[in-house]
Amino acid sequence: MAKQIVKRDGCSVLFDSSKILNAIAKANKAVGEEEITATGLLFVTEEVCRLLEARSLSNVEEIQDVVEEVLIRFGFSKTAKAYILYRAEHTKIRDAETYLMDIYKKLTWAPAKEEDIKRENANIDGDTAMGTMLRYGSEGSKFFIDNYVLPKDAAAGHANGDIHIHDKDFYMLTETCCQIDLIRLFKKGFSTGHGYLREPNSIESYAALACIALQANQNEMHGGQSIPNFDFAMAQGVNKTFRKEYVAAFACFLEVKNELDAAEAVARTEVLLQGLPYQPTLGNGEAFGQALLACHGETMRPLLAKTHLHATQKAIQATRRRTYQAMEAFIHNLNTMNSRAGAQVPFSSVNYGTDVSAEGRMVVENLLLATKAGLGNGETSIFPVQIFKVKAGVSFNPEDPNYDLFRLAMETSARRLFPNFSFLDAPFNAQYYREGDYNSEVAYMGCRTRVIGNVYDTERQVTCGRGNLSFTTVNLPRLGLEAKGNTAAFFTLLDERIDLVFRQLLHRFKVQGSKKVYNYPFLMGQGIWLDSEHLKWEDSIEEVLKHGTLTIGFIGLAEALYALLGKHHGQCEQAQALGLQIVQHLRRRADEKARETGLNFSLIATPAEGLSGRFVALDKQRYGTLEGITDKDYYTNSFHVPVSFSIAAFRKIQLEAPYHALTNAGHISYVELDGDASKNLEAFETIVRFMHAQGVGYGSINHPLDRDPVCGYIGVIDDCCPRCGRKEGEGVSEEALLQLKKQYHDVPM
Amino acid sequence: MLLDTQCTDKKVATEVKMVGAGQGFERTRRITGYLVGTLERFNNAKRAEERERVKHGAA
Secondary structure, three states, rough: OOOOEOOOOEEEEOOOOHHHHHHHHHHHHHHOOOOOOHHHHHHHHHHHHHHHHHOOOOOOHHHHHHHHHHHHOOOOOHHHHHHOOOOOOHHHHOOOHHHHHHHHHHHHHHOOOOOHHOOOOOOOOOOHHHHHHHHHHHHHHHHHHHHOOOHHHHHHHHHHHHEOOOOHHOOOOOOOOOOOOOOHHHHOEEEEEEEEEEOOOOHHHHHHHHHHHHHHHOOOOOOEEOOOOOOHHHHHHHHHHHHHHHHHHHHHHHHHHOOOOHHHHHHHHHHHOOOOOOOOOOOOOHHHHHHHHHHHHHHHHHHHHHHHHHHHHHHHHHHHHHHHHHHHHHHHHHHHOOOOOOEOOOOOEEEEEEOOHHHHHHHHHHHHHHHOOOOOOOOOOOOOOEEEOOOOOOOOOOOOHHHHHHHHHHHHHHHOOOOOOOOOOOOOHOOOOOOHHHOEEEEEOHHHOOOOOOOOHHHHOOOOOOOEEEEEEEEEEHHHOOOOOOOHHHHHHHHHHHHHHHHHHHHHHHHHHHEEEEOOOOOOOOOOOOHHOOEEEEEHHHHHHHOOOOEEEEOHHHHHHHHHHOOOOOOOOOHHHHHHHHHHHHHHHHHHHHHHHEEEEEEOOOOOOHHHHHHHHHHHHHHHOOOOOOOOOOOOOOOOOOOOOOOOHHHHHHHHHHHHHOOOOEEEEEEEEEOOOHHHHHHHHHHHHHHHOOOEEEEEOOOOOOEOOOOOOOOOOOOOOOOOOEEEOOOHHHHHOOOOOOOOOOOOO | HHHHHHHHHHEEEEEEEOEEEOOOOOOEEEEOOOOOOHHHHHHHHEEEEEOOOOOOOOO
């Protein structure tokens, strides 16, 4: 008998004759007459197995053919008929081509503004050729996954809206995201396909290769890509740039001062700078100057002192200018290269703020300045998502070395919405922190994903080279509705859903683990993922994937509480207590599953985008429009207090902070500020400091950020542009614009 | 034909030249953690959510 059978999705599983027996028993039961005895069932099954072996068959469809044949031969014609019907029913589902073709028609002929299905992801332009091609692929893949791949209970749970399997179209393909350590990647140089990129040697190349790395990895994963240590990584580029600028300026000074020709000056510089204990750097000007003088005789010293001073000043100026341009180019590239499957820019994030070296600080200062200045016409850049790491002793307090950068970060965020702020002092983040080791600093993905704890390898609770494998979300409001106000019933139902999600996550993990290094030539082939550098081209990636996280998420805590108690957690203490109890329960279950499996099961406050409307639409169909639950077009994000609820910023932070500690796979809290935040920096800082004090892990402040593309005004625009006076869609006279151009540098003409 | 074109050109030259007609305002908003440069690409649910957001007093 064949030891393995091949399923429809191409996977092989161990042959199990009891499955055949059960299927026959089920069909027989459905008939209600023509009862086959237990011995009879065994007999039929044995005959099926014998035939399979005799004909050496191993395919699911072939096995089903043989079952039909044997049932008929043994005279169980009614059971055979039930079995055939059961098969046909499933085939029919699989063959529901019309369903898929209807979707394709919409994608092809309807403009994105009319069809929600073309706006599932706000950063993809669904009207372009590649945007549409991407959607064809995605919808076709979902159809395939639903009908041929997913376990029946998971497929049903997803279809009816009990759970949501995120990025289901990528189910058979890849993982969510990765935190890329550029320092490791650049060290030996790398390849993204054709040709080889040597280790970069200037800040411009560092920034350009950072974009290439983000982009290359993006095309091998379905989620975002992040650089967790941007300042530390780019600092090395600044360092190299400074050294070259210093040597060049040194030679230049000698050339003029001593009337040498250029080549002579270079040769002389080389000799003079030889044999010193260390290299000139941005931060060691004085010490290097002294070492230089100490190395040479009395007569040389006056000239050397002057040359050193000149070289240092020039090199600082040039390095600063070049760093700014490199950061500007970095941002421009990440907003303009539509290299994510050809239809959108890569989803990129950069974390920074803790490198206190002169080089790292120069990187962050210039990245922030370039962000504040905006893109070519002053537009706000939307990528990369920027995350400033707030840490007492490093960047948080006025006496800290990077406090000035924290201030600049807030100034920039008040103008441009980025950076967001991550809080390394929150106890659940602080427990991993080791001073001077960026790999121990928690980083966040733009969407909020957090990966640091590691039950698979407790020695490697680190940031770099890891990410989320997949996540699936539970529809909490539906549980609230099904429980009909009974809290105990709610938890029973919640446990059932959690079990289903865990089964499904493990099923997906098995699919992911069946892939080989050659399926991910960059992510695994270039050793970006933790431990993948030890693998060979044909090796399975299952073992190294265990560093990643398998995550359960939730949406609509507020609506679930409303269904149970008639109030949400913004409205009453009791609801807040129950809300915490629910999320604690989810976390406890994830922790237990992690211990049981040795895999990183974890809990996320889901960043729902497409999902925000899907669950509520399904629940509205099922339960009608219910006040406070299904009466909106969306469910409230994760544990958030509903966006339409009036509440003070500080109260909102206080209520949401405890959920950050529970959601170890990611979280974010927002505060909505009124008016022009850049004119109210004190309020901005007070809020960020309050987040820090309350134990928020990751937060940001939203404020209206509008822009008139005609006159370039940036700020709050209600009906009418405060600068040029036009209303939405109106024209403005060229003459008036020319006048404005004289007043404002950012009028785009 | 030629006369017609010349005529039209002259007419435009004497009129006030307007720019930007038909162009909307750009409204950058944050959803899920990412920024989006225009509300037009938001799906219906996220549009509704953005519309209903209320400000939080910082006092």
